[in-house]
Amino acid sequence: GQQLNQSPQSMFIQEGEDVSMNCTSSSIFNTWLWYKQDPGEGPVLLIALYKAGELTSNGRLTAQFGITRKDSFLNISASIPSDVGIYFCAGRSRSDNNDMRFGAGTRLTVKP
Amino acid sequence: DSGVTQTPKHLITATGQRVTLRCSPRSGDLSVYWYQQSLDQGLQFLIQYYNGEERAKGNILERFSAQQFPDLHSELNLSSLELGDSALYFCASSVSGGASEQFFGPGTRLTVL
Numbered sequence: 347g348q349q350l351n352q353s354p355q356s357m358f359i360q361e362g363e364d365v366s367m368n369c370t371s372s373s374i375f376n377t378w379l380w381y382k383q384d385p386g387e388g389p390v391l392l393i394a395l396y397k398a399g400e401l402t403s404n405g406r407l408t409a410q411f412g413i414t415r416k417d418s419f420l421n422i423s424a425s426i427p428s429d430v431g432i433y434f435c436a437g438r439s440r441s442d443n444n445d446m447r448f449g450a451g452t453r454l455t456v457k458p
Numbered sequence: 459d460s461g462v463t464q465t466p467k468h469l470i471t472a473t474g475q476r477v478t479l480r481c482s483p484r485s486g487d488l489s490v491y492w493y494q495q496s497l498d499q500g501l502q503f504l505i506q507y508y509n510g511e512e513r514a515k516g517n518i519l520e521r522f523s524a525q526q527f528p529d530l531h532s533e534l535n536l537s538s539l540e541l542g543d544s545a546l547y548f549c550a551s552s553v554s555g556g557a558s559e560q561f562f563g564p565g566t567r568l569t570v571l
Contacts, residue, residue: 446491448500
């Protein structure tokens with residue numbers, strides 16, 4: 347199946363800093379989703395994107411569906427300690443039977 | 459709270475045994491997905507059901523099977539368990555079987571000793 351390349355693998359930042367992570371694919375995606383997972387819990391949907399170029403915000407989080415439809419990024423502004431967790435990108439591609447594929451995750455640590 | 463429920467929360471069993479994990483989707487959702495997450499790994503898609511029928515299959519072992527019942531709850535059966543099957547198993551649900559958002563349950567942590 348299609349693989350998503352998510353980077354960076356991990357980030358260590360200071361409280362108040364902005365964060366950026368991204369996902370790329372070798373094929374065109376028609377949906378991009380961003381999830382956050384706290385330890386021992388299920389992923390929680392943060393933002394869903396359905397159109398190339400779409401830019402969507404959810405509080406301090408902003409995500410964009412890349413124009414090429416092969417990438418997406420997630421920005422977190424003014425990070426706080428509760429932003430700690432693993433962030434996953436996910437997407438669907440018609441060339442992959444529209445199955446949802448997940449990136450390997452970005453582990454975010456925020457130092458107070 | 460996503461509205462997706464999973465039981466049990468924890469399960470400890472021995473190699474060679476068989477277990478059943480249960481999932482109830484959000485009210486109104488017709489599709490159920492099962493994922494496996496090993497320690498510090500990403501989510502591996504196992505299988506999807508839509509309105510009682512198998513819709514898509516991922517990296518699911520032959521020792522594993524699933525079904526979705528008329529009331530839309532789903533069960534994942536894992537048999538002949540091996541040490542490597544120890545993982546978090548998540549269920550997710552969505553309104554339809556197509557390109558729609560998935561909502562995850564809290565997971566079942568399976569430990570095979």
